[in-house]
Amino acid sequence: EPEVTQTPSHQVTQMGQEVILRCVPISNHLYFYWYRQILGQKVEFLVSFYNNEISEKSEIFDDQFSVERPDGSNFTLKIRSTKLEDSAMYFCASSPRTEGTQYFGPGTRLLVL
Amino acid sequence: SQQGEEDPQALSIQEGENATMNCSYKTSINNLQWYRQNSGRGLVHLILIRSNEREKHSGRLRVTLDTSKKSSSLLITASRAADTASYFCATDGGANSKLTFGKGITLSVRP
Numbered sequence: 013e014p015e016v017t018q019t020p021s022h023q024v025t026q027m028g029q030e031v032i033l034r035c036v037p038i039s040n041h042l043y044f045y046w047y048r049q050i051l052g053q054k055v056e057f058l059v060s061f062y063n064n065e066i067s068e069k070s071e072i073f074d075d076q077f078s079v080e081r082p083d084g085s086n087f088t089l090k091i092r093s094t095k096l097e098d099s100a101m102y103f104c105a106s107s108p109r110t111e112g113t114q115y116f117g118p119g120t121r122l123l124v125l
Numbered sequence: 126s127q128q129g130e131e132d133p134q135a136l137s138i139q140e141g142e143n144a145t146m147n148c149s150y151k152t153s154i155n156n157l158q159w160y161r162q163n164s165g166r167g168l169v170h171l172i173l174i175r176s177n178e179r180e181k182h183s184g185r186l187r188v189t190l191d192t193s194k195k196s197s198s199l200l201i202t203a204s205r206a207a208d209t210a211s212y213f214c215a216t217d218g219g220a221n222s223k224l225t226f227g228k229g230i231t232l233s234v235r236p
Contacts, residue, residue, distance in 0.1 A: 043222065045223070047226075054213075054226045055215075057225065060222065067222075068223055103168060105224075107222070112173070113170055113173050114158075116167050116169075116170070119167050
């Protein structure tokens, strides 16, 4: 069964460094999402992406964040200058169509020191 | 109050018993979905129920939706130790397809 994959599974970085989290959505899906989950808290929406542009973004998704679909398969989340509070599990999700099931990847655990 | 609030926050049952988890939400929705998360792992989609549906089954799972009360319940029948996980409800608003998650319910099934 097709699934969303994410790399790396864990990333440790120093505050102020740039990180790129990578996702490979399910191949025939059209809608892509990033969410994050700070330890012990609820899953929070960051951004949705369709047709090579951002559909919606949350307040969390400020100028330090960007997303890109550099080729036909990868979907990336970049954090330009990481802060301690960016430490979280980051989930990528994809959906074949809007208003439907979103399939989540296993997540990247980001730790900012 | 937040969209998608589940209760109870934690539930501990014996293997073989049924587990019922509830979710309430505030705004109108298009779909409501339930996800499972094993400790430190990804989110696994369990079931989606549309706003015009009242009940849905999938294997040992039964979901109900009451849009007049803005609430949903997830019933897991004949629970197994492997059902031990956190369970989240998530709603989407239709035109805006982001998911809004609740805080989750921690289910422990004792062997």
